[in-house]
Amino acid sequence: MTRSVQIYDTTLRDGTQAENFNLSVTDKIRISHKLDNLGIDFIEGGWPGSNPLAVEFFKTMQGETLKHAKLVAFGSTRLFSNPCQEDKNLQALLDAKTPVITIFGKSWDIHVHDALRIELEDNLLIIEESLAYLKPHVETLFYDAEHFFDGFKKNHDYALATLGKAISGGAECLVLCDTNGGMLPHEVQPIIERVQRFVTERSKTVTLGIHAHNDSETAVANSLLALSLGVTQVQGTMNGYGERCGNCNLTSVIPALGLKMGYECESVKNIDRLYDTAMLVDELANLPHNKYQPYVGRSAFAHKGGIHVSAVKRNPLTYEHIEPEKVGNVRRILISDQAGKSNVLHKAKKFGIDLDPNSPIAASIVAELKNLENQGFQYEGAEASFELLMRRAIGAQANFFTLRGFRAINSKRSMDKPPETEATIRVEVGGEEVHTAAMGDGPVNALDKAMRKGLTQFYPALEEIELVDYKVRVLSGQHGTGAKVRVLIESKDKYEQWGTVGVSVNIIEASWQALVDSLTYKLMRDEQRNATKN
CATH class of the missing domain: 3.20.20.70 (Aldolase class I)
Incomplete structure (x- = not known):
């Protein structure tokens, strides 16, 4: 009954x-x-x-x-x-x-x-x-x-x-x-x-x-x-x-x-x-979603360990109590220092990358991934950076621009006024070097503005990017203010949202790495969409 x-x-x-x-x-x-x-x-x-x-x-x-x-x-x-x-x-x-x-x-x-x-x-x-x-x-x-x-x-x-x-x-x-x-x-x-x-x-x-x-x-x-x-x-x-x-x-x-x-x-x-x-x-x-919540959390059907991923690919019931689609959720395969070849192959398939399971490239990607995460990189919230890493490994990543140098200057000229930040960059696009500067609300914002100012004359679509989240994590307290930091940036355009990561002892350098990946990912995705249309 x-x-x-x-x-x-x-x-x-x-x-x-x-x-x-x-x-x-x-x-x-x-x-x-x-x-x-x-x-x-x-x-x-x-x-x-x-x-x-x-x-x-x-x-x-x-x-x-x-x-x-x-x-x-x-x-x-x-x-x-x-x-x-x-x-x-x-x-x-x-x-x-x-x-x-x-x-x-x-x-x-x-x-x-x-x-x-x-x-x-x-x-x-x-x-x-x-x-x-x-x-x-x-x-x-x-x-x-x-x-x-x-x-x-x-x-x-x-x-x-x-x-x-x-x-x-x-x-x-x-x-x-x-x-x-x-x-x-x-x-x-x-x-x-x-x-x-x-x-x-x-x-x-x-x-x-x-x-x-x-x-x-x-x-x-x-x-x-x-x-x-x-x-x-x-x-x-x-x-x-x-x-x-x-x-x-x-x-x-x-x-x-x-x-x-x-x-x-x-x-x-x-x-x-x-x-x-x-x-x-x-x-x-206006509250953050609890990613670890049963059924509706983003981690409710997320798999990180290589053995788990391998088993789930064969039969999801091995590590899932229900099908995630039943409650409107999705299965996620995470990339981390616990990842094995199964994780990498799963991501390659998701990204549309043809990767031979027996190829030494797959093994090298796993090795590089573990080395980078040992340095402090984390790709669970930065899949865009990981996709770029994979495409570079197989030689399928276009070089849209090359950084030649940057400088960020903070100055406070009056105690009753906020600090002023100016960023200057030099980038090369197709053999042509561009030198631009911009003011911003802090060094990261200034760098972002300077980069777009220099690159939009070549790639107008970069104006569509919106920075929606910016997180900084101190990785170790051993060195005090000299500790490494990890920067996670969340960006979006009219099509999708993506995450990128950077790690350095210098917060501006880490931010720069994440920003470069964000812009590169946008250009790559636009190139893919245009190729599909044609």
């Missing part, structure tokens, strides 16, 4: 409580449509009673159309001092005009006494009355039992009593929350089983959900366990964002449900959109 589950996303509310995670109203609308396309069942848009941004979002969303997902407004039970019809929080929930409302209430007696500062019976009253007041005005009504697991462990009779009042108030799904994120899987199972018996005795229609935080690194495990026990709704966020250590990561839950546990939901049908959705959330939040 196929089981179904509801996916409830709270990235736009709980996720935005993460440190350094901020979204504009426009960002939230874009993410809402992306989640809808993925097949998320419920999208929690925020707490309309908490801030003007949330109010604006819900107002704007009234003019938007979602194909599958239902928008959810989130809030709390009424204040004990306010009757429901006068409670601003409940009125804000209704004003949001969403088809679904989720409210949370206190399950842990310590929170009733110390946070709300009311009696235990008073808390039971506001849970039931708040839900009953909202019920006639909304299509679907959920109840989040905040701190339920901790509350159950301290006073299980009272924790269960709060659920009883939520059932009486009209909640359709009771969501058990591990708000502090401290639960371990072996603790979760007996509590859920006890709750299931309690709920079954009182209702045949009320379902259960799970809302787990990740402070013990078990949010996904706890959620999957809960679902295996019969819980039918899982709440979480894209990429696991959330307060403190984050929430249950839906990008791990969804593929586990669909590809491993046999569950059905709309998100499983569209699971090949998972990677793109995860990346969009990071992009709009």
Whole structure:
């Protein structure tokens, strides 16, 4: 029998409580449509009673159309001092005009006494009355039992009593929350089983959900366990964002449900959109993507060791638990000092280079690669530099220009003004030497400008290059300020994005190496594209 589950996303509310995670109203609308396309069942848009941004979002969303997902407004039970019809929080929930409302209430007696500062019976009253007041005005009504697991462990009779009042108030799904994120899987199972018996005795229609935080690194495990026990709704966020250590990561839950546990939901049908959705959330939040994240990380299906690569080429199941394409990701073969001939041959095929496996050139490329990485070069994030290295090894790399010399001068003429940087270069193109200079924001920027100034008269397409990232890594602290540095540069044009690398004890020299590779790669790729057209 196929089981179904509801996916409830709270990235736009709980996720935005993460440190350094901020979204504009426009960002939230874009993410809402992306989640809808993925097949998320419920999208929690925020707490309309908490801030003007949330109010604006819900107002704007009234003019938007979602194909599958239902928008959810989130809030709390009424204040004990306010009757429901006068409670601003409940009125804000209704004003949001969403088809679904989720409210949370206190399950842990310590929170009733110390946070709300009311009696235990008073808390039971506001849970039931708040839900009953909202019920006639909304299509679907959920109840989040905040701190339920901790509350159950301290006073299980009272924790269960709060659920009883939520059932009486009209909640359709009771969501058990591990708000502090401290639960371990072996603790979760007996509590859920006890709750299931309690709920079954009182209702045949009320379902259960799970809302787990990740402070013990078990949010996904706890959620999957809960679902295996019969819980039918899982709440979480894209990429696991959330307060403190984050929430249950839906990008791990969804593929586990669909590809491993046999569950059905709309998100499983569209699971090949998972990677793109995860990346969009990071992009709009302006946060770096966690490359080591399961399923949707760039390293999730990356292979580095030569033995691994050789095996994966024969049968990917040897070192991959699923096919990366199923979640929209791709397999990557990394080039590193652990690489063997299999890695090099794989890259050669990817780059369109005809390399005989038995050729001494293949062995020499491996040897050169290991020698360069021993010096500090790293090609995992600089495949463009490695492709140039391979093409030079087989004698297939055109010499577009030759460096004859460069100079970069920094000067600070006034303490209340920024430094001035000037770079001068001499390059030779087709036997003609060009001598140019340019000012820039620092020596690397100045060198980049001077190079393009000199080369664009021969190669106008170099104007299309945009430098999108620049990283410097000190390779060894043994020599203090005389240590080697590695510079990684990420560049792009209208066609693609590529990475290049340089290493030196001089940061300007290392930057120069990476810049030269970047420009050379651009010229090579344009030459290849033109050849294909012709």
